[in-house]
Amino acid sequence: MSLLQVRDLVVDIPTEDGPVHAVKNVSFDIREGEFFGIVGESGSGKSVLVQSAMGLVPAAKTTGEVLFRGENLLTLGSEQLRRKRGKEISMIFQDPLSSLHPQYTIGWQIVEQIRAHERASKQAAKARAIELLTKVHIPDPASRFDAYPHQFSGGMRQRVMIAMSLSLGPSLIIADEPTTALDSTVQAQILDLLAEMQQESGATVLMISHDLGVMASVADRVMVMYQGNRMELGESAEVFSNPQDPYTMSLIDSSSFSMDSRPVISVADEAPADNIVEVSDISLSFKQKRGEDRTVLDHISLDVRRGETLGLVGESGCGKTTLARTIAGLIAPSSGRVSFDGRDISETTGRAWREQRKKVQVVFQDPFGSLNPKRRVGSIVGDPFRIHGVASGKDRQRRVQELLEQVGLDPEHYNRFPSQFSGGQRQRIGIARAIALNPELVILDEPVSALDVTVQAQVLGLLDRLQKELGLTYLFISHDLAVVRHMCDRIAVMEGGRIIELGDPESMYRSPQQPFTKKLLAAAYLDLPERVTEEVAR
Known part of the structure; x- marks a missing residue:
């Protein structure tokens, strides 16, 4: 039926x-x-x-x-x-941040949905919400009930959305x-x-x-x-x-690919001459409404070498996106130091900070959450030119359309709104905006996670070409180990807010040292259809 x-x-x-x-x-x-x-x-x-x-x-x-x-x-x-x-009928959307209200706790939002459709007391609705958070594997659900969406990683926000979708037992x-x-x-x-x-x-x-x-x-x-x-x-x-x-x-x-059969993306040929970023013993804790503070970053030290692509991998919620945002200066660490070109970014203020923003750009994991839904794509991608006074009028429009074409979008779609693009297309809009001012460091937070396999290779190839042409340095965050292996010069593995392993891709894949790294590698081999498996075997 x-x-x-x-x-x-x-x-x-x-x-x-x-x-x-x-x-x-x-x-x-x-x-x-x-x-x-x-x-x-x-x-x-x-x-x-x-x-x-x-x-x-x-x-x-x-x-x-x-x-x-x-x-x-x-x-x-x-x-x-x-x-x-x-x-x-319930829906689990691709972009969880656009569906979760930033000013309300995730627990309140689940309870509000239950009580909007059913006669349930606050206590009963809360108990059901905590049970749902447990089912979708949110750690310590009773205390995280009072957390806000921005305190969750992208993957954890998606699990919250799944909990909400299941809350009323839909058909x-x-x-x-x-x-x-x-x-x-x-x-x-x-x-x-x-x-x-x-x-x-x-x-x-x-x-x-x-x-x-x-x-x-x-x-x-x-x-x-x-x-x-x-x-x-x-x-x-x-x-x-x-x-x-x-x-x-x-x-x-x-x-039809395995880790060993994906196209290899070439990286910089010469050894990096110096460090563009130095992270020295940083830690970061978030205050909770109840109980002890939650440690997100735990005494991390790391360097990013000029001209390289450094990969950052780990499970959702391990702190990799928080670390990247700390490097970008979007979040201040509780302790420790982050230096860019030898200068402590915490000491950067005024005009120097404005110049710093031109040097570091971010492509966010959730493209829709970082694109203003009420503005047209041409205006969004053109913002870096406008804010920094680089181009105006027809010249700005021309440069924006060139950027759209570079990332595989139709330049004639200059006047469309973000909602008129697919998730993968919105991610390419984010990439176009990030590279507009030729930054020195680009932080790529799951840049191809929203793209299908036929588009992934094109975008990775684009990133590789842009790195060579513009002299870019990449901090590449991903849960796709096959992509990280072929894109990165070095890989840092994170677990529980710590970096537990760091090395070149081939050594790490041939001989991982940590049990968690071995677990990540084992989980990366997903079952493919029989026909696909046979073709890979050939």
Whole structure:
């Protein structure tokens, strides 16, 4: 029996450059209790399809039918849809920071959702919220109940979103790239959790992903999309082992790699002459509402050599993003010293600090959270030129459009808003903004985590080329060990706020010294479809 039936769905999104035909006459059914997957490249229309069906793209012109238990969602008013969402249909979004209110604790937000749909006391709702946080593997959930979203890593924020989506026991769970922000060891836990919830409650799961390895391991059936069209639909095992459409074949071929078969990205040929960053015994603790302070960084010392790419890896919540933001001067350490070009950044003020901001730029893990949704992309990418008085008028527009083209976007999309781009495209907007002023150090916080496999190599190649052309130094944060191995000159492994291992990639992969490093390497080998595994073996 079908829980959801989509019939001839068409979604057009109006823009100043004309309508974007995001979804084109797509039809499919989702059966009660199954795990249904939608895969495709960034920009293929998979997220727009689902969000439009749920009434979450108000500007979109949508036709066709979306029948949930026989009721057409496209004909419902906003209040009727609101009652459906959360209680009967829940969503786990790709960008958790854009869905969590920064001024409220995560516990309050879960409790508020429960009490908005059910008659439950604050105490009962809180108990259920803590239970949910435990299920999604939030450490010390009772004390973290009172923490704010900015006190969580990107991966932990996504786990909070999963807890919220499960809070009301919905019949349909829509997961839009739910594991994109998670490292390989946590990714498996989240997928197991979704499967566990499905078995316990009989819920149906609709999952959107560009990761074919993940989708092949969890989905009962899968639909492949490209440029708004349905290319293929069938049993997951059949689609991945015997694809019928050439596009599906190309997607699988793009996923046919192991750690040793990915394209090698070349790095700087000569040894770095000096250190651009020196981190000396820094520690950082956050105050908690109740109990002891929580230590995030614990006596870290590290240097970043000029011209190199230094990789920073570890599980979600280990402190790697916090360390990067401390190096960038966005967070002050509780103790210790961070030097840039030999100067303590804590002593940098006034005009010198303004110049320092030109030298260090960040590409954030969550692109939507760092892009103002009310401003156009041309204005966002052009901000560095405007703020630092580098270019104005037509010259600024020309340089912005050149940047958009450099990162693989259409320069004619200068006037679009961030919401009109896919998650992967928004990440490329962030990269364009970061490189605008030719900085000396670029901190890349999961720069390709939102991109499908066919785009990843292009962006990594772009970063490699920009490093050579502009003389950039990269601090590269990632949970994808295969990417880090081929991008980085050195790799630092973090666990529990400490750096536990540091060395060159090949030595670390051949002979890891720490048990946690061995665990990370083992978890990086995800199960791929049988056909893919056979091709890798060849």
